Amino acid sequence: MLETLGAALAALHFAAPLAYYAAAKRWLKTPWRLRRDHTYTPTVTVAIPTYNEAGHIEEKLDDVYRQDYPRDKLEIIVVDSASTDGTAERAKRWAEAHPDLNLKIIREPERRGKAAALNKALAEARGEIFVITDADCRWPQRDAIRRAASLFADPAVGAVTCLKKPTADGPAGVEAGYRSRYNLLRLAESKKWSTPVFHGELAAYRTELLRKIGGFPPDVGADDSHTATKIALDGHRAIAAEDLWCVEAVPRDGYHRWRIRRAQHLIQHLAKTPLRRAPPSMRPILAAEKYLHLANPWLLPAAAALMAISATPAALTLMAAGAALLALRPYRTWVVAQLYLMAAAARNLWNKELVWEKQRK
Numbered sequence: 001m002l003e004t005l006g007a008a009l010a011a012l013h014f015a016a017p018l019a020y021y022a023a024a025k026r027w028l029k030t031p032w033r034l035r036r037d038h039t040y041t042p043t044v045t046v047a048i049p050t051y052n053e054a055g056h057i058e059e060k061l062d063d064v065y066r067q068d069y070p071r072d073k074l075e076i077i078v079v080d081s082a083s084t085d086g087t088a089e090r091a092k093r094w095a096e097a098h099p100d101l102n103l104k105i106i107r108e109p110e111r112r113g114k115a116a117a118l119n120k121a122l123a124e125a126r127g128e129i130f131v132i133t134d135a136d137c138r139w140p141q142r143d144a145i146r147r148a149a150s151l152f153a154d155p156a157v158g159a160v161t162c163l164k165k166p167t168a169d170g171p172a173g174v175e176a177g178y179r180s181r182y183n184l185l186r187l188a189e190s191k192k193w194s195t196p197v198f199h200g201e202l203a204a205y206r207t208e209l210l211r212k213i214g215g216f217p218p219d220v221g222a223d224d225s226h227t228a229t230k231i232a233l234d235g236h237r238a239i240a241a242e243d244l245w246c247v248e249a250v251p252r253d254g255y256h257r258w259r260i261r262r263a264q265h266l267i268q269h270l271a272k273t274p275l276r277r278a279p280p281s282m283r284p285i286l287a288a289e290k291y292l293h294l295a296n297p298w299l300l301p302a303a304a305a306l307m308a309i310s311a312t313p314a315a316l317t318l319m320a321a322g323a324a325l326l327a328l329r330p331y332r333t334w335v336v337a338q339l340y341l342m343a344a345a346a347r348n349l350w351n352k353e354l355v356w357e358k359q360r361k
């Protein structure tokens with residue numbers, strides 16, 4: 001009895017994501033149903049939040065400077081939250097050396113988190129499109145802003161994000177496999193309607209919609225995803241663009257802490273997103289993502305516990321098989337991600353990590 005229940009939970013744990021993946025592959029084959037215009041160049045504000053980014057800020061500003069976008073339509077706002085490593089001074093020196101770029105630096109006297117900093121930039125933004133980008137990521141494409149902007153030619157689009165390439169594989173070679181699966185899901189969801197997962201490496205929003213939803217949430221770590229999803233719940237599309245790439249820096253140390261913190265933020269975001277307000281085409285996406293991130297991971301230890309208690313030969317064989325499969329990379333990647341999600345859910349009970357430690361990249 002226990003053994004059967006355990007096996008059923010394990011089967012559900014693996015079948016649910018596979019079923020969602022199969023649905024996503026079907027969505028991926030459907031058309032975008034969007035009108036994109038590559039000559040569309042609205043005014044753009046690029047906001048760069050920084051906390052101790054002295055090692056990255058100049059390269060980041062160079063990236064933005066290299067963008068092939070009309071200069072007179074581009075405004076950059078760096079919001080530095082009391083960095084102690086001279087980030088703001090470096091940004092200031094860079095600005096003096098590049099007077100042809102409209103760059104403003106806001107210095108917060110104390111650190112109150114990324115969302116609060118972005119809201120400062122939003123209050124001063126003059127662009128029709130508000131782009132956020134982390135200081136420690138790279139834009140390999142010179143037309144990144146142009147590509148993102150071209151999608152806003154369609155009034156249905158409220159937010160646009162990039163796909164991600166990691167610079168280095170994490171321990172156990174987990175990061176790259178996780179990313180390719182993730183990118184496929186983001187695109188499929190975007191084609192169906194909207195993706196609830198956005199990336200702070202490049203997330204672009206219609207400024208008026210951001211203001212309408214009250215800016216970035218100070219109580220949800222995944223500020224990028226949460227704002228995009230709110231915009232999608234309001235009936236606009238929040239999409240990942242298939243030809244927009246960002247390179248994200250993977251930390252040299254503290255990799256597990258980093259993954260857990262980001263999982264914590266994603267959980268906060270999905271837990272706070274109400275399903276009932278979702279437009280019909282968004283509902284299956286949100287329901288699946290909520291289930292997969294909030295409930296499904298826990299079926300794994302529940303199944304293992306039931307089988308261990310029952311201790312029948314069949315149950316023990318199944319458990320041994322489950323352990324042996326860890327030699328296979330996609331399976332191992334999956335199991336590791338479940339462990340991060342469970343650790344993150346537990347950690348959210350005492351520390352939401354809304355203001356987090358800066359990891360060296």
Ligand code: GDD
Nearest residue numbers: 049050051079080081111113114117134135136200262265
């Ligand atoms: N101004 C300001 N104030 N900026 C901050 C603060 C703050 O208190 N905290 C972090 N930042 C800046 C960092 O300097 C960086 O430019 C960006 O926000 C992202 O922070 P990282 O420390 O690099 O975090 P990450 O690499 O894990 O970022 C990813 O996860 C976050 C959520 O967990 C990205 O996707 C982020 O966009 C996302 O917010």
Ligand code: MN
Nearest residue numbers: 134136137249
């Ligand atoms: Mn980062």
